Amino acid sequence: MKYNFDEPINRENTASLKYDIRKEKFGNADVIPMWVADMDFRTPDFIVDSLEKCTENDIFGYFLITKSYYESIINWVKRHHQWNIKQDWISFSPGVVPSLSLSVLAFTKPGDKIIVQPPVYHPFFFVIKDNGRQVVENPLVLNNGRYTIDFNDLENKLKDVKILFLSNPQNPGGTVWRREELKQLGELCLKQNVLVVADEIHSDLVFKPNTFIPLASISDEIADNTITFISSSKTFNMAGLSSSSVIISNKKLKEKFDEVMHTIHVGLGNMFGIAATEAAYTNGDEWLQQLLEYVSGNIDFVENYIKERIPKIRMIRPEGTYLIWLDCRQLNLKGDELNKFFIEKANIGMNDGRTFGTGGEGFMRLNVACQRKIIEKALWNIENAVKYKFHES
Numbered sequence: 001m002k003y004n005f006d007e008p009i010n011r012e013n014t015a016s017l018k019y020d021i022r023k024e025k026f027g028n029a030d031v032i033p034m035w036v037a038d039m040d041f042r043t044p045d046f047i048v049d050s051l052e053k054c055t056e057n058d059i060f061g062y063f064l065i066t067k068s069y070y071e072s073i074i075n076w077v078k079r080h081h082q083w084n085i086k087q088d089w090i091s092f093s094p095g096v097v098p099s100l101s102l103s104v105l106a107f108t109k110p111g112d113k114i115i116v117q118p119p120v121y122h123p124f125f126f127v128i129k130d131n132g133r134q135v136v137e138n139p140l141v142l143n144n145g146r147y148t149i150d151f152n153d154l155e156n157k158l159k160d161v162k163i164l165f166l167s168n169p170q171n172p173g174g175t176v177w178r179r180e181e182l183k184q185l186g187e188l189c190l191k192q193n194v195l196v197v198a199d200e201i202h203s204d205l206v207f208k209p210n211t212f213i214p215l216a217s218i219s220d221e222i223a224d225n226t227i228t229f230i231s232s233s234k235t236f237n238m239a240g241l242s243s244s245s246v247i248i249s250n251k252k253l254k255e256k257f258d259e260v261m262h263t264i265h266v267g268l269g270n271m272f273g274i275a276a277t278e279a280a281y282t283n284g285d286e287w288l289q290q291l292l293e294y295v296s297g298n299i300d301f302v303e304n305y306i307k308e309r310i311p312k313i314r315m316i317r318p319e320g321t322y323l324i325w326l327d328c329r330q331l332n333l334k335g336d337e338l339n340k341f342f343i344e345k346a347n348i349g350m351n352d353g354r355t356f357g358t359g360g361e362g363f364m365r366l367n368v369a370c371q372r373k374i375i376e377k378a379l380w381n382i383e384n385a386v387k388y389k390f391h392e393s
């Protein structure tokens with residue numbers, strides 16, 4: 001391998017959210033941090049170089065987003081996801097969560113209903129509630145170790161809803177939605193006149209033989225009723241650079257979205273985020289391929305370890321994302337007890353499944369975008385904590 005993902009990196013005291021708020025979040029500054037979705041891997045040189053280049057001139061004044069930036073996005077999406085997009089479909093946004101919020105403001109009124117599919121990335125709920133809109137739930141169904149959509153329930157609930165928030169690949173369940181699922185969802189939303197907001201931030205992080213399919217690439221009709229959010233932030237570990245892309249082919253929807261964005265003047269970009277995104281999308285193919293190999297090795301490792309040595313926990317194998325959803329219901333720990341068990345008895349800070357809404361109780365989300373040695377230690381801790389709890393030797 002050209003890139004060394006085993007290289008240990010000390011992130012403590014670097015103002016890292018994952019590491020440096022452990023005391024506040026878990027009550028213990030020493031827990032192994034396997035929670036918030038960023039990676040413990042070194043940012044590749046081609047991205048760091050692009051940031052250094054921005055500092056050469058010692059001037060950080062207003063700047064222009066160049067054509068080469070848009071081309072890097074267009075070419076990446078085409079190369080990796082076989083989706084042909086155009087420059088005038090793309091807007092810069094400082095993040096996917098801000099874009100979710102902007103979509104709520106642009107396409108709904110206070111009191112309107114927005115449908116989500118829990119368990120799901122928790123800010124989906126916040127951007128709805130914080131903007132005075134109502135959440136409607138179409139809970140996912142766990143079917144033979146894979147989360148699937150309850151289409152009957154969805155069809156009933158779409159009737160008086162304005163937007164559906166789709167997470168693809170799904171966080172935290174790890175499902176990469178298949179073509180037929182996307183088609184069915186897209187067509188139901190079209191029929192009921194419900195706009196689909198597709199959060200595709202994890203789209204590059206998909207493991208073979210699964211294939212990521214952008215919802216808007218399914219058909220012209222579905223594209224016309226979809227707005228899509230992507231970012232290099234998850235793929236290349238640059239969330240701190242606050243940069244993402246909004247892709248909307250429907251001219252009217254794009255104008256409406258951009259209009260709201262202009263009212264708060266956040267679409268101009270920042271020099272560092274733009275440069276790093278262009279560098280990542282232009283030079284990042286090989287790094288991504290090796291990252292996926294390493295992370296999928298981590299997932300295999302967790303799967304085998306749990307099967308052999310912690311059978312009371314069940315892993316939902318992710319088809320995409322570096323997040324593993326652990327079914328811990330057999331530990332018989334209710335409410336806060338489960339989260340506390342992992343913090344206090346195994347010394348690990350994960351995301352409490354309840355954070356992700358309906359269906360999350362009894363589950364934990366484990367972030368495996370870290371050195372395999374850290375995972376070995378974490379699993380050993382869990383194995384011993386579970387053995388101790390059940391008095392096994």
Ligand SMILES: Cc1ncc(COP(=O)(O)O)c(C=O)c1O
Pocket residue numbers: 037094095096097098121167171199201202231233239243244
């Ligand atoms: C599904 C999903 N959407 C959005 C985000 C965050 O996006 P941003 O940092 O660009 O606001 C995350 C981060 O974990 C995520 O998992």
